[in-house]
Amino acid sequence: MKLYQIVEIAGNDNHAGTKATSDIAWIAENIGFKPVSIRMRSTALSKAAKLQRQVGYLKDWHQACRTIEKDSVVLLQHPFHYPQLTREGALRKLKEQRHVRYICLVHDVEKLRGFRYNAYYEHEFLTMLDLADVLIVHNDRMADYFIKQGVDGSRIIKLGIFDYLQKDDGGRMPVFAREIIVAGNLETVKCGYIGQLGRLAPLKVRLYGPNYDEKMGAYDNICYGGNLPSDEVPSKLDRGFGLVWDGSSIEGCLGDAGQYLRYNNPHKLSLYLSSGLPVVIWNGAAEADFVRGNGLGLTAASLPELIDRMARLTEEEYLEYVRNISSVREQLIHGCYGRTALQKALELVRR
Structure with missing residues (x-):
């Protein structure tokens, strides 16, 4: 059984949001999840740039479908923050035709966070619930929330706390x-x-x-x-x-x-x-x-x-x-x- 992970490649800011996903990707790779990259090629807002992004996503998801073998396990980190018109179709194709199984690790639930919640994130959330074979959520309270959404509790793993990878300085004392x-x-x-x-x-x-x-x-x-x-x-x-x-x-x-x-x-x-x-x-x-x-x-x-x-x-x-x-x-x-x-x-x- 082959292990893969979908890794979104985009810009990096000086805040914790991107480090959490990159740390999980590093941890996953070190236990055998091979990265499959989906790249954001431009951050510009023009119509031409948006079209270029979607063409790039199309190529990357097409390559992902060619790379990921039948009966594999694929790690997804949710939510996906960037609209990719071909993403859902590719993920469903892999599940239905290649019989892959998905582990979905949840970083944020935008419906709970509230201020960013919109139709895009609602669809992302429902798609995740539909696709996931196993969900990794933050803690007991978040697990209870997912169970109330109809998720079988036996499919839920609780993380406990997010790691924060850094060099070991010998235990510096504050x-x-x-x-x-x-x-x-x-x-x-x-x-x-x-x-x-x-x-x-x-x-x-x-x-x-x-x-x-x-x-x-x-x-x-x-x-x-x-x-x-x-x-x-x-x-x-x-x-x-x-x-x-x-x-x-x-x-x-x-x-x-x-x-x-x-x-x-x-x-x-x-x-x-x-x-x-x-x-x-x-x-x-x-x-x-x-x-x-x-x-x-x-x-x-x-x-x-x-x-x-x-x-x-x-x-x-x-x-x-x-x-x-x-x-x-x-x-x-x-x-x-x-x-x-x-x-x-x-x-x-x-x-």
Whole structure:
């Protein structure tokens, strides 16, 4: 039985979105899933460029159908973010004529995330449910959601947490500090809570990422460290706590983006833990149980409560979190969670 994976090749930005998919692709390739590339040849918006893209996709999907052998297992990462007119037809042809079986690894469920959901993503989701022989989802709560959509629970594997592949620096120890770090998109319109972080003074907040609002510099407790490539960010996560939060308010994870934390495994959590950094996470998040159960940091209903909690935090308590992170970090940087999930999915699909 041959193993393949469909790999979308496109531009790369300095945020976690593309690293999650590339890490899974690397992990999958290292356990035998041969990459089959579908390339975006142009990002231009002209009609000619759009036509060129679709012609390129047609060629790549045609080649994919020629490459993937009968009775193979194919890994798909969902959702596909770029419209490809020939994709669904090619995938159905492989399933119906070549009898391939699909493992579908879910990165995002746009219906749950809300603000990006449209007819395109609705069709993508329904197509995935129809094609998938096995689904790899984030956690128990997301699994429950899929079961409510009619998916047989015996076809579902739970990832637990996304890996974050990086070089092993020998387990660098973060420094005890009563401060928090936010690494990621800093757009205050999309992430309204970021624009309110100045209210947490005297609690210091360090920011790294794109779309920084220069007005934030007016707050004495805010320090901006720049927009760095994803492979450079871990070296800056050297003290305090990484913040796992989203939505419109520091009073709780409100709005579509904030409520999405009830279901998803934020890649930001993996970034912090793989760097050895304890975290602060919203207590309503699906991954709050993972953080609490492994003693990896603090859970909070609101960010203002951290002012007092940080003031009372001792260095010994902080170092206990750091020690607890050590074994989890080793697994994250070497791809253990993704590898385990893929191996379980292969066992299921081969039955």
